[in-house]
Amino acid sequence: MDWNQLNSAFTLFLSLLVEAMPFLLLGVLFSGSLQVFVDERKLVRLMPKHPFLGALVGSCIGFLFPVCECGNVPVARRLLMQGVPSAVAIGFLLAAPTINPIVFWATWTAFRDQPEIVFLRVGFSLAIATIIGWVFSAQADLRPLLQPSIARVVPFKRRGKGKAEAEMAATETSPLLQSGTYFLGQSDQPIQPEVMAMQAAIALESPVGKPLPDKLALLLENTIQEMRELGGVLVLGSAIAAIVQVFVPREVILNLGQGPVTSILAMMLLAAVVSICSTVDAFFALSFASTFTSGSLLAFLVFGPMIDLKGIGLMLSIFKPRAVFYLFTLAAQLTFLFTLFVNLYIS
Template sequence: MNQFSHGVTLFLSLLVEAMPFLLLGVLLSGLLVMFVDEGKLIKVMPKQPVLGALVGSMLGFLFPVCECGNVPVARRLIAQGVPAPVAVGFLLSAPTINPIVIWATWTAFRDQPEIVFLRVGFSLAIATIIGCVFGTQKDLRPFLQPQISSQRSLQIANNIAVSEPQSVVPTGTFFLGQPQIPLENIKLSISWSERFKLLVDTMINELRELGGILVLGSAIAAIIQVGIPRDIILNLGQGAVSSVIAMMTLAAVVSVCSTVDAFFALSFASTFTSGSILAFLVFGPMIDFKSIGLILTIFKKRAVVYLFLLAAQLTFLGCLFINLRID
């Protein structure tokens, strides 16, 4: 009974912690639909993979959201035809490369400022590298979920014609009830009250889809935390290798929001290596059990596994280097 109540408490805490940021992400996604010209947005984004991935990785300063709120925004960018390096870079780095998280990390590790700089630097580097890797794929659509792939095709080809209106309504790119009319034409003709209604409808559609997945992901994360004693992970030792693996595993399991994870990691600072603490702070915001379900609304399973393995390998190698250098 105690385990059940503990599990419920964990589930509710994860959900309450993440929901405001999911709402923020959905709001930003809706605002992108209403006030951003998709054509101009794509034109200003760098086409060169390295520069595009770097720019995308730094967009978190404009959209300060955690690992729950970044998914709706990244999904919108991909659906609008933004280059793959930009969108993937944003997806992975936004939970860390934003002023809220940087300030929270500085507050928690004020006595260890190198942790703050290394977290930002590693997150930016890993997101940029993975963005470049995805940029080598000439056509991202085979990796996307059918709905997002279809919308991206329409935007890239600039062919606004659909045969099944209901298939594109959830993306918010077309005005509800008028699927044959390009959104950009609608923006020029509708009143502000109609714009607001479109914004609300878009948010409701995305929140309905992503909210259910967030609930499921939070439940899975809570079950794992209760079912697998944390001591099993923590007792892996102080080794340069094992400590990094332990903290990466812990980051994925506990699914702590990036706005507060620095304070959680601070409790291990006296017993774990600096590299392992850094691994927790870098890997968790990119990939955890709570966010995997949300990322699956953008990419197919194969691409998500690819993202997971690349992020895990790069984080492990970077943080192992920190441990070996300190030792």
Template sequence: MTTTRPADIDWTPTPPPPPRRKLFGDRIGSVEVLAVLLILLVLFRGPLGDAISDPRLQTWTTVFVSVMVQAVPFLVFGVALSAVIAVYVPRSFWAKALPKHPALAVPVASCAGVVLPGCECGAVPIAGSLIRRGVTPSAALAFLLAAPAINPIVLTATAVAFPNNPEMVVGRGVASLIVAMIMGWLWLRLGRAEWIKLPHRPDLDGMSKGRAFWAAVRHDVVHAGGFLVLGAMAAATINVVVPERWLQTVADNAVLSVLALAALAVLLSICSEADAFVAASLSQFSLTSRLVFLVVGPMVDLKLISMQAGVFGRRFALRFAPTTFAVAILVGVGVGAVLL
């Protein structure tokens, strides 16, 4: 049986309609966003000018910019070093450099922070890269805590800030090293692999070394840098909201002064290269409470918690940060009672 097509039907395929031209192309890029922002600034320049003249906003802006200026160079350094580890350092290197037993790898990784000048912002992406390269998480986390506090730059800055109290340098180095090792061993004992959820990084194996390096840098800057901005904004807000007179009230109480400076270290989020000068200016507080400030700050602060949540996941940060905070206070008080 055969079928015939009606003669009055045109079976010629209809060509697709021409693509509609979009105003801004296929997508809105950074140039368009910048143009919109500039137009908004011109339209609302009056209200914005009045708002900027507010002393509280000026304080907020100053603190935010200072945190970013302190942190960004070391973040870039840490991200670059993280990319070097991911691209140029073979996995077999870490098997040779660290002891095979995880419990012994923790103190070795903690002491490795002595030879790496940097701050906590750079240590976070480096620790994430170490875990990706097969380093046991307990050793990588011990390095994460120790490196910002015991490297030569930080210890030298502490000596300059406390010229009449050289024991502060020893106390800071010893206490920070002890906290890092304790947290590494605690993770080895109690930590779970599912608590760490590293963000997906593009596959670098099929790329050239140069392209893989820049791909890793761009990836880590987006993840760590975004959370750094959030942490800096939170620290600036706390600086404006918390009244300064509260510090004067608790300085005379031994227990409250320790807890107050520990909380202040978390809220201020000062880079480890600069926090010693802030601690030295808090002369109304005891040396022990100021030592706790120096031990807690490089390990637990708002920007660090935000960055750890971005690099390792929120489940990790919600467990790791409070535990580190408690251990740092206890160790700082113990070391201060012995050395100060």
């Protein structure tokens, strides 16, 4: 290690931050504004009931609610609790961090000399999210895969049943309509229906109807919190990219990055570990463009926003561990197959 290497690493680190920070701030402001000023419940009635169409529409909703992989989980949770079909909610959960105008713009800015990366990223993300949402729609009742606190307030409509019977099914399972006490999950403490009603009201509360000063205060609070959390992740990710590029021997990177299979696996693992925000991950990937295959860059850009360590932790607030494992496995397999095709037949 010498001063030249340190200077090079620090220069690369600062360049990544300078390029990425405006997009991070724009993404946080845009997603926060939509969550504060737009009520997504009005879209629930418009969602298609067909599983495949529902998954496709859900995957495209990111253009209306452009949120990163931190903001998509709360929105997906609200959609499920409001009765949106599971295919729509899961399609949105996986695609929204990538299928939105801010990420498209950021990716185009980073890879304007490789436009195929931009469009393949969008196409692969849309296809994978739609397929996984469609697969999960085969589970008629998603509640066994949800955390108990979420499952208890998710309405369930039996397929082939009329509206009256569907409402009866919701009445049978909704804790808000039961009397007496009951057990919440495995807890030994009985929970009163009034407590659960208050929790559900908080979970479903939308800031849209609040006065403008309250909305602006919520927007400011949300922006500060997300910039603090995501900014730290961005700094860490930029530091890792700079260190890898400068201090790891060039021949090691070339041997790993040029293999059609090893390069994809390495970048998928890096994407899961680094957990960098989707609004700026294109600039991180760009630092590897000269040494890694196009398919591996796509693997990083497609898989990371769907499944990373930060996202897994957030998903566990909605789903049970086995459901998150299913999501992780399907997303990894489909990403690997799609990007391997790019390495073998397109690059």
